[in-house]
Amino acid sequence: MSEQDRQRRGVLYGLGAYGLWGAVPLFWPLVARAGSLELLAHRVVWSLVISALLALVLLPRGWFQRLASRRTLLMLGLAAAVVSVNWGLYIWAVNHGHVLETSLGYYINPILSILVGVVVLGERMAALQWVSVGLAALAVVVLTVEYGRLPWISLVLAASFATYGVMKKQVNGGAVETLTVESALLAPVALGYLVLLQVQGGSTFGALGWGHSLLLVATGVVTVVPLLFFAASATRLPLSTLGLLQYLAPTLQFLLGVWYFGEQMSTGRWIGFGLVWLALMLMSGHGLHRANASRRERLVAEPV
Template identity: 65%
Template sequence: MRVKGARSGREPDNRGVLYGIGAYGIWGLFPLYWPLLKPAGPLEILASRVIWSLVTALILSVFLVPRSRWRRLLNRRNTALLAAASITIALNWGIYIWAVNSDRVVEAALGYYINPILSIVLGVVLLKERLARLQWVSVGLAVAAVVVLTVDYGHPPWVALTLAASFATYGLIKNRLDAGAVETLTVESGLLAPFALGYLLLLHFQGQLTYGQGGAGHTALLILAGPITAVPLLLFAAAATRIPLSTLGLLQYITPTLQFLLGVVYFGEAMSPGRWIGFGLVWAALAVLSAYGLHRARRRRRDDRDAIGHGSDAGDIGSVGRSWE
């Protein structure tokens, strides 16, 4: 999956690394937040997150998004892509909130471990990309992990697979857009807002809405869903323009690792021997994938240095937006 603006041929910028750690760290700690919003149900939490994400994004866009960027973004093609992106991210958010509040944090973490591998599979199926041998090894190990976990659970790990598929699809769609985090969040949440508001009104008329009924603290926590959605996106965008894709690719494992640790240590979710074996296979797949990505990144940097030494046009060096494979 490509990251617009990420640097592929330079050494990591310390601030960029910190921004990346901040973004992935916040995402990794989300399982601590969603249970605080009970007794609100997952759909009410999702609807509130959409509404307050829109409010937050609109405020940020006033200060951070020039008018010219809106003119470039809002055309028929991009609007269709953003509509598709809004559907996939709503599915991802909703399933994740439900999983966390249903004591399935570990399975949710599995989804985000699988996501980079599934992104590669989508590249092969939809973009006709060719994989190196080590990438095929990584995919094979991930498939074996799913088989093992299916036997252990007694059914496929649907939560993990749905989260991975929805987020990989979301990343693929966003890859087709050359736009920043704030404006895309604004449009996506704006497209979802009428449905979210309609659902909240329905709950209100049915007397089941918890917003405004559970005290000031509960209401404040629901409102906070907007800022905590926007802040890690901004940190990620800042990191992506400052550090190489290989570094960003390694940092992404902070999120599922924190989720996994929270699920096992803090929430006390059971890990059977079969689940340890399944997760071990996934970790092995990611180790292979990361080693291959680091090898490719080092080779590109060496090629770039050689090209500079031979007087190549510096504008062709370290092209923006290369895949971390």
């Protein structure tokens, strides 16, 4: 397979991953009768079932040994706790009419990820990146005035996912194996909660028909399939291309929030979102310029 074909396939995988993430607000209202905590618990349990089966089929024997050190398990445990907050809040927000705030959170996430890298990993930011951070902060101020409160859903989603990303950088493992371990670490709590619900008569699994129960099982599919597409895309595409594709998900969520769910976009919200979009354009432009400069340097360095 030529490099061009490889990258073309990578783009298709990336579109699949971010397209599914962008469309997922359509899924959660289908199972809204279960409640956010029950949905989160099912998502953890069925993600474990599916990812464990995939690990059994796709990964070499002994794959867990690479992740079995105390430090790695601790990092994955912390990552699992953080992403569970992200998953749970996202489900709650979508099912309570805050799709636009979720999209804003994932627009802000790349900017916040850079800021977390500076604070936690000691990375350095260029001037344009600082401008992007400043514009994002101004957007938060504008939206705080508009909402009459902090856009806390957006901030918690962005902060939790950025923190999750930094933690995952410390672990040398692929998407399937790390998701399997993370889900396994969360599963005892999730299973305990589901058993408690069943005992108390509050569980919707099996109580609202087979269609509802199958949709609860599908929470694992909704979680695992986009991750597989993303992993396949990440191995085939340069980071600059992947960085541009990531904006597809919040853009689809934004369009769904406005056109499908009918959430209102006032003048203040347009200004706030506009500032974030400007910040992302500056940051993306800087990233592309740096990637092109690096590519030119490699070409100059290659012997004729």
